[in-house]
Amino acid sequence: MNLANPRKANPNKNNPLFSWLDGLALLTWGSLLLKYTITGQYKLLIHPNYYGLVLASSIILLGLGIVKIKLTLAHTQQKNSEHIALFSPGFSSSLLICVAIAGLMIPPKILTSQSAMKTGVRDIPLTRSQPQSFRTVTKPEERSLIEWIRTINAYPEPDAYKGQLANVSGFVLHLKELPDNYLMLSRFVITCCAVDAYPIGIPVKLETSRNTYPPDTWLQIQGAMIAETLPIKEQVSKTTMERRSVVLAAKSIKSIPIPADPYGYK
């Protein structure tokens, strides 16, 4: 584990190359975070609440990087006589630089149905264990997919939503336990960062087979809510149980490009 050599004997200790690497690591990371905030790609990685934090960090990192480069140019900086790291000097910075450059070149990927199947899709995700009273503010047809799930969670009475109009967008997920003319219209919800993203979804009843809409296609679906008894796979016990749930009976289905902010946030 310990890669460190006794550095007193190391003539490269004050090698200016390492100062350059340190400065470059700061600059590349500053640019990467700045790129994410400017392009909006940060939304694919973390909760938008962190926008300010990421922006501030990118500015501080860029500032520090400039200071470091200036110090290196002026040869004035004082190195601590002993390094603390596990790595040999320069390794840590090189690693940071490589990751930042890779990040600058490769855009973040939007999570797909494949990840959804791994995480396990939930139709009851945003729930408090004791739902509080809920007043609908938005009109049903203006609710987003996340708002629908939230509403249904707060008042889990499928038959209460019968006939309400809906107009929602999300990506297609095929669940084996559902009959062939049903698909799940899903979105990922992020609590903090993409690592904790989990999919939520609402079953959609089609007039045709779901194979018309392959998984990961983004759809805008208009229709009306109905209540039906469907086989739902339990999260924990893995058993499939018949359960009454809210289903969107599709009237018009439109294929749409992947939106700029494909995730829902909590």
Added chain:
Amino acid sequence: MNQLHIAFTLFLSLLVEAIPFLLLGVLLSSGLLFLIDEKQLITRLPKNPLLGSVVGSCIGFLFPVCECGNIPVARRLLLKRVSPSVAISFLLAAPTINPIVIWSTWVAFGNQPQIVIFRVLFSLAIAIIVGWVFSTQKDTRLLLQTSFARRFDSIIYSQSENTEGKPLLLQSGSFILDGGQVLPFNNSLLLDAGQNSAALKSKGQFFVDNLLQEFSELGGMLVLGSAIAAIIQVFVPREFVLNLGQDTITSILAMMLLAVIVSICSTVDSFFALSFAATFTSGSLLAFLVFGPTIDIKSIGLMASIFKPKIIIYIFTLVAQLTFIFTLTYSYFF
């Protein structure tokens, strides 16, 4: 290829979330160089190891940082010759026992106040117990990772040398001339910077140097830790972990495992836990909330920059056992 790209995205998302907090921690740690007079700190801290751990676990109230930010601060405390029991208690408690985290837990679980209260109590108890256990080791250096111990040594050594009153120029080492005064060019400068007026001019520079050095070193550790966390996340399905938890005992274990894998920041983990409120017992949610902030894969790399691997394993084992026992007890009473 697709999976790899997703792993890379998750890896970046961990880093983008953690780097601002790491930066905050490093800023705090470098600030401590000047803000805290270590002689005063040592005299004010209780000598009793148990009281020391109690104080250590409450320092988090002063530094509201999560698990990436608290490691630079703990390192700085150790270099300021704070006893390891205080530093370890701080390390374990700070991510939970701080105003931001308590507030966010309250927002998420306000309707189940017992979860908020026991999260604080259990974390506090675990931090104090583990800190106390490690206070039995009198020689701090035996706990520390080799090169960190060397730096620790050099600071203590150079300090004792200075106090002997030996003329500076007779000592070995490099020196700088600052306004006609001779200063040894070593770590004691860092320590004395707070008091030595001759070094005042260089204060800013030391601050920046320390900041840069700590950031690039800990940043490298964070990169490795996040890479491992992202790979596990992609290749071990979360459903697999959740399926492990069927009854009281296994659900606690499953949520602890999930806490380690997800590596989520303690300021928001309660919202994440909330989404499991419907499917999991409150005892296992508590296990997630107590265990998660102390230990996760992302921060293991960072911890390895302070402690020997053996010590990290001891700390993890102790914390895991205590979390398990506490939350199991909780689930029998509530």
